Amino acid sequence: xxxxxxxxxLLMGRSGSGKTSMRSIIFxxxxxxxxxRLSPTIDVEYSHVRFLGNLHLHLWDCGGQDDFxxxxxxHMRDHIFRSVELLIYVFDIESEEQGSDFxxxxxxxxxVEQHSxxxxxxxxxxxxxxxxxxxRKAVFSEKEASILSQASDHLRIQCFRTSIxxxxxxxxxxxxxxxxxxxxxxxxxxxxxxCTICGADEVVLFESTTFLVIAHATCxxxxxxxxxxxxxxxxxxxxxxxxxxxxHFEGMLVQHHQLIALFENLTRSTAIMFISSDPxxxxxxxxxxxxxxxxxxxxxxGLIG
Amino acid sequence: xxxxxERWPATPSEGDNERAERAPRIVLMGSRRSGKTSMARVVFxKMSPHxxxxxxxxxxxTLRLVANSDLVHFSIFDVxxxxxxxxxxxxxxxxxxxxxxxxxVVLAYVVDAEADPYxxxxxxxxxxxxxxxxxxxxxxxxxxxxxxxxxxxxxxxKLDCRREVEACARAELAELYAHGSDxxxxxxxxxxxxxxxxxxxxFSLTSIYDHSxxxxxxxxxxxxxxxxxxxxxxxxxxxxxxxxMEKSFLFDVASxxxxxxxxxxxxxxxxxxxxxxxxxxxDVASIYAPDKTQQPEPSEEDTPVREEEPKQTRSNAASIxxxxxxxxxxxxxxxxxxxxxxxxxxxxxxxxLIDYNLGCFRTALARLAALNxxxxxK
Ligand SMILES: Nc1nc2c(ncn2[C@@H]2O[C@H](COP(=O)(O)OP(=O)(O)OP(=O)(O)O)[C@@H](O)[C@H]2O)c(=O)[nH]1
Ligand SMILES: Nc1nc2c(ncn2[C@@H]2O[C@H](COP(=O)(O)OP(=O)(O)OP(=O)(O)O)[C@@H](O)[C@H]2O)c(=O)[nH]1
Ligand SMILES: [Mg+2]
Ligand SMILES: [Mg+2]
Numbered sequence: 001x002x003x004x005x006x007x008x009x010l011l012m013g014r015s016g017s018g019k020t021s022m023r024s025i026i027f028x029x030x031x032x033x034x035x036x037r038l039s040p041t042i043d044v045e046y047s048h049v050r051f052l053g054n055l056h057l058h059l060w061d062c063g064g065q066d067d068f069x070x071x072x073x074x075h076m077r078d079h080i081f082r083s084v085e086l087l088i089y090v091f092d093i094e095s096e097e098q099g100s101d102f103x104x105x106x107x108x109x110x111x112v113e114q115h116s117x118x119x120x121x122x123x124x125x126x127x128x129x130x131x132x133x134x135x136r137k138a139v140f141s142e143k144e145a146s147i148l149s150q151a152s153d154h155l156r157i158q159c160f161r162t163s164i165x166x167x168x169x170x171x172x173x174x175x176x177x178x179x180x181x182x183x184x185x186x187x188x189x190x191x192x193x194x195c196t197i198c199g200a201d202e203v204v205l206f207e208s209t210t211f212l213v214i215a216h217a218t219c220x221x222x223x224x225x226x227x228x229x230x231x232x233x234x235x236x237x238x239x240x241x242x243x244x245x246x247x248h249f250e251g252m253l254v255q256h257h258q259l260i261a262l263f264e265n266l267t268r269s270t271a272i273m274f275i276s277s278d279p280x281x282x283x284x285x286x287x288x289x290x291x292x293x294x295x296x297x298x299x300x301x302g303l304i305g
Numbered sequence: 306x307x308x309x310x311e312r313w314p315a316t317p318s319e320g321d322n323e324r325a326e327r328a329p330r331i332v333l334m335g336s337r338r339s340g341k342t343s344m345a346r347v348v349f350x351k352m353s354p355h356x357x358x359x360x361x362x363x364x365x366x367t368l369r370l371v372a373n374s375d376l377v378h379f380s381i382f383d384v385x386x387x388x389x390x391x392x393x394x395x396x397x398x399x400x401x402x403x404x405x406x407x408x409x410v411v412l413a414y415v416v417d418a419e420a421d422p423y424x425x426x427x428x429x430x431x432x433x434x435x436x437x438x439x440x441x442x443x444x445x446x447x448x449x450x451x452x453x454x455x456x457x458x459x460x461x462x463k464l465d466c467r468r469e470v471e472a473c474a475r476a477e478l479a480e481l482y483a484h485g486s487d488x489x490x491x492x493x494x495x496x497x498x499x500x501x502x503x504x505x506x507x508f509s510l511t512s513i514y515d516h517s518x519x520x521x522x523x524x525x526x527x528x529x530x531x532x533x534x535x536x537x538x539x540x541x542x543x544x545x546x547x548x549x550m551e552k553s554f555l556f557d558v559a560s561x562x563x564x565x566x567x568x569x570x571x572x573x574x575x576x577x578x579x580x581x582x583x584x585x586x587x588d589v590a591s592i593y594a595p596d597k598t599q600q601p602e603p604s605e606e607d608t609p610v611r612e613e614e615p616k617q618t619r620s621n622a623a624s625i626x627x628x629x630x631x632x633x634x635x636x637x638x639x640x641x642x643x644x645x646x647x648x649x650x651x652x653x654x655x656x657x658l659i660d661y662n663l664g665c666f667r668t669a670l671a672r673l674a675a676l677n678x679x680x681x682x683k
Contacts, residue, residue, distance in 0.1 A: 201593075227592050234588040241581035245574045248628035254586050256621045259594035275593050 006056040007180055008083055012108055013090030014101055015040055015064035018126045021164055022090070023047070023061055026173050026210050031240055032164045043068060044080075052207055052214065052269050055180060066100075073107055081115035088176065090124045093131055093143065102150055109151050121157040122176050123147050129163040136161070170232035174212040181214055187298075191217040194294050202275040204228060208265060211236045220277070231273065235263070266295055325370035328380040329530055330408045332443075334432055335415030336425060337362065337386030340450045340513065344415070345369065345381050347513045348522050349560050354513045362386075366395055374641040375674045376537075376564045377557045379530045382409070390435055402439040411529050412436045415448045418457070418466050418510075422473045430477035433502050445506040446525050447474070453512040463510045471508050475499045516577045523563040523576070533673050537565035540669055545569070547662045548655070550648040551631070554579050558587075558641050579645040582633050586623040620667070626650060634659060638667045639674075 011019045021035035027049050041063035049057040062072060062080070072080045089108060095101050112119050125143050128136055144159040151157050160172035178184065187205070195203040195217035204216040213228040224230075239249045251271075254261040262274040272291065333341045343357035349371050352360075363385040372378050382405075384393065393400040406412070414432060416425045429447065436443045449470050452463045478499035483490045509521035527534060541553045545567045552575055554563040561580040621637040632653045634646045644666065653659070 222593075224592060230592055231589065234585055238581055238585040241578055241585075242627055245578050245627075245631075246629060247631060250626040250628050252585070252589075252623065252625045254589055254623040256586075256590040256594050256623070259590060261589050261593060277594070 004050075004054050004056045005182070006058055007085040008058045008060065010080070010084050010087045010112075011059060011061045011090070012087065013064055013124075013126075014092065014095065014097075014104060015066075017064060017090040017092040017095070018164065019061055019064065019088075019090050020045070022124075022126070022162070022169060022173070023059060025164055025169065026212070027059070029209075029240060029243065035164060040065065043071075050269070051177065051210075052181060053267070055182070057177075057180070069104060069107075073111060077111060078115065081111045084112060084116035084119040086176065086180065087112050087119055087121045088124060089121065090126050091143065091147070093125055093127050093139065102146070105147070106150055109155065113155055117155075119155065120179060121151070121155050122172070123157060123159045124162045124172055125159060126162045128161045128168065129165045167226065167229040167233040170212060170229035170236070171226065173210070174229060174232065177207065177210070177212050178214065184215060187215045188217060190294070190297060191215055192219075194290070195219050198274060198276075198290055199278065200274045200276045201278075202273075204231070204273045204275075205266070206232070206235075206271045206273065208269055208271045211239065211271070214270065264291055266291065267298065321370050321372075324372070325368050325380040326408075328370060328372075328378055329410045330380050330382055331411045331413050331525070331530070332382045332384065332405065332409045332436075333413050333415065334384045335386055335448075335450075336417060336420065336428060339386060339415045339417040339420070339425075341383055341386065341415050342367075343513055344448070344450065344511065344518050344522075345383060348519055348562065349381070351559075357513060366393060366400075371560075373557050373559045374639060375677060376531050376533070376555075376642065377526070377560070377562075379410075379526075390432065402435045406436045406439040406443055409436070409440060409443050411444045411446055411525055413446045413448060413525065415450050416470055418449050418452045418470075419454055422466075422469050423477075426470060426473040426477045429474050430481050430502075433474075434478065434481055437502055444529050445503065446521075447471075447506060447508045448511045448518075448521055449508060450511045450518075452510045452517070453514045467508050467510055471503075475503060478502050516573070516580060519561050519580065520571075520573060520576050522560075524571075526557075526562055527565050531564045532677060534565060536673060538568060540666060541565060541567040544644075544646070544662055544666050548646070548648065548659050549652045550634075550646045551575075552579075553644060553646040555638070556580070556583060556643045556645055558583060558637075558643050564642070575647055579633065579647065582623075582625055582635060582645055583643055585625075586635055590621070620663075622663075624653060626653070634663075636663050636667075638663070638670055642670075 011023060013019055018035075020038050020041050021030075024030035024035060024038070025032060027047070041061055043063055045061040045063070047059045047061065049059060051057050060080070062068065087108070089105060091101055091105075109121070112121070125140055125147075128140065131139050140161040147159055148157060158175075160168070160175065162168045162172045181187075191203055191205060196219060201220035202216065202218045202222065205214045206212065207214055211232045213232060216228065235249070242249045250265055252261070252263040258277050260274070260276045264272055266272045333345060335341050340357075342360050342363050343352075346352040346360065347354055347357065349369070363383055366385065367383045369381045369383065371381065390402060390405075393405060395404065412433070414429050416422070416429060433445055436445070447470070449467050452466065457463050457466065476499075479492070479495035482495045482498040483492075507524060509517070509524065511518040511521045531537065537555065541555065544550065545553050552569055552571075553567050554576065555565040556563050556579070561583060563576070623635040625633040625635075627633070627650075630650050632648055632650045634644075634648065634653070636644045638644050644663065
């Protein structure tokens with residue numbers, strides 16, 4: 001087995017912006033309302049997340065209080081900002097200190113650029129649930145524009161709007177982890193082939209602890225572009241329900257009018273979903289045997305452990 | 306005209322007024338701001354818990370019709386908390402305790418767990434005594450409500466609170482009896498009266514922020530308001546035995562309240578899991594098969610329209626597997642009614658047997674509905 005790939009991910013932003021909340025929901029199965037009991041992070045909390053067999057994430061959740069930042073930017077500068085694969089920077093949309101938010105962001109960007117010029121940067125404009133729904137889009141666009149104007153042209157920066165109270169959280173984080181998965185093109189080509197063989201409308205691959213989407217193949221187009229993050233959210237909620245009876249979610253088959261949806265664990269770290277609108281085309285027994293085959297194929301490719 | 310009437314999930318229509326008046330009734334009482342309107346809306350009106358912060362205090366008694374299926378058909382009479390029993394008015398007329406409790410099947414009394422238990426229970430005793438005097442068949446259910454604050458972090462604290470409320474209610478009822486007569490009353494007799502008033506009364510711990518309020522309403526509805534509850538229980542017992550299941554619930558899909566369950570005891574964790582299973586299945590279905598799920602519910606007519614509906618070849622169904630050797634089977638047995646069964650995974654392999662028995666259950670349920678309709682028509 002190949003040695004694991006470890007990627008350093010920095011989680012930064014001012015105190016109270018919601019970094020630990022998001023990390024806990026995505027990686028530690030917290031419920032959204034449990035985050036109200038979190039206390040501010042002191043210095044840096046390191047966590048090691050095994051994501052997709054061979055890919056390991058080293059998350060550095062950096063406490064956001066100003067004193068800590070002085071330290072990060074001065075004494076610990078090299079330690080913190082060296083060999084960063086990815087920086088996730090969080091803005092609280094309801095923050096009352098926008099000026100300081102931006103100057104800290106600028107300092108962080110400068111340090112990353114200096115020590116890890118190849119790092120990718122994701123900016124999350126967070127707590128969007130606190131903004132009235134009809135102006136969310138406008139508020140986000142404005143914020144995004146000012147963020148991008150602050151940053152230099154050298155780093156690749158992408159902005160997302162997020163809230164722990166809806167599926168936007170999963171949209172952003174799916175995007176982020178997707179960028180870390182190696183060989184996605186090969187994975188998707190296998191998936192496409194597989195989708196056709198099964199006569200499925202759509203096949204989606206999830207990482208099984210976070211239920212974030214890793215790859216998908218779509219044979220029959222679907223109008224809802226937000227469906228994957230909705231599914232992540234729905235299944236994740238149900239996984240938490242299963243926890244209450246000391247069990248894990250292992251699979252589901254839904255037969256609903258003109259729909260068959262099948263969820264199955266694929267490998268230790270992935271789950272797969274099949275969707276078909278033609279029940280005659282999709283025989284669940286057939287799919288099950290195909291799953292086994294696909295699983296073997298992925299193992300051989302060394303894609304997913 | 307419908308100012309005091311609400312119908313869920315749809316808006317009131319002609320005839321609802323009368324149907325609500327005729328339906329078996331839950332009378333919802335309790336002190337001001339104890340959470341009566343909130344709990345009714347969260348359970349039967351799909352309101353999210355934090356929206357209830359904006360629910361205004363109820364000014365007039367309000368009658369709500371809940372008519373989701375043949376089995377789930379009753380009304381809820383929401384009485385403002387600040388009103389004295391003697392000053393209640395309904396449709397421009399004075400309301401006597403007989404008017405209030407005559408059609409009442411269940412008196413659901415909401416005690417605010419954050420308020421002073423003594424004053425809460427003094428009022429509870431007064432209302433319970435009046436109900437008993439007006440209609441001895443009224444069943445009392447007490448909701449010890451809002452057990453989600455900082456005082457109730459542990460299970461032990463909640464149970465303590467319930468114990469206190471129950472003891473307090475008993476004491477207040479005995480006291481009421483003693484004060485009600487001129488002669489000195491034998492304390493044992495007063496105690497016997499209190500016991501009698503509380504006989505069969507359930508004290509449930511509830512909060513709108515978790516499943517507890519849904520479970521409490523499930524118990525209430527399945528115990529007192531479903532017309533064929535005894536037959537349904539037997540049918541579920543038969544199903545569970547035939548398929549070697551651990552537990553089965555017949556759910557009202559709209560509210561996630563169960564209307565019937567088999568004789569095995571209910572444990573809250575299983576109930577929650579089964580209720581959440583309905584959500585996960587419907588949510589997935591609503592993304593990939595939105596046509597059916599987004600259609601407005603056909604409004605219920607007085608004449609059964611069942612025969613005209615296109616015959617469905619296959620019912621909506623789902624199964625879910627868990628790591629602890631358990632599995633869930635879901636089956637939409639009728640419009641708005643879903644069976645959710647908990648069984649060991651190895652028994653799921655006898656899928657044909659399960660499907661056969663679910664088919665039998667559906668047939669029996671349809672027959673029951675037809676019987677019900679013909680007896681109602683007489
Ligand atoms: N309304 C709303 N509140 C949120 C959201 N995300 C987090 N919060 C709340 O924000 C508060 C602070 O969250 P934390 O995750 O502790 O913040 P942090 O960024 O880790 O703070 P430091 O550790 O001090 O840097 C908590 O009470 C969360 O419940 C969100 O999307 N919407
Ligand atoms: N913490 C908590 N608050 C609740 C709960 N249920 C209701 N509330 C809150 O209690 C307040 C009063 O709720 P209402 O439903 O208006 O109370 P009511 O009993 O109908 O009051 P009246 O109409 O004045 O008799 C609202 O702010 C609700 O949000 C609960 O389970 N927990
Ligand atoms: Mg933190
Ligand atoms: Mg009210």
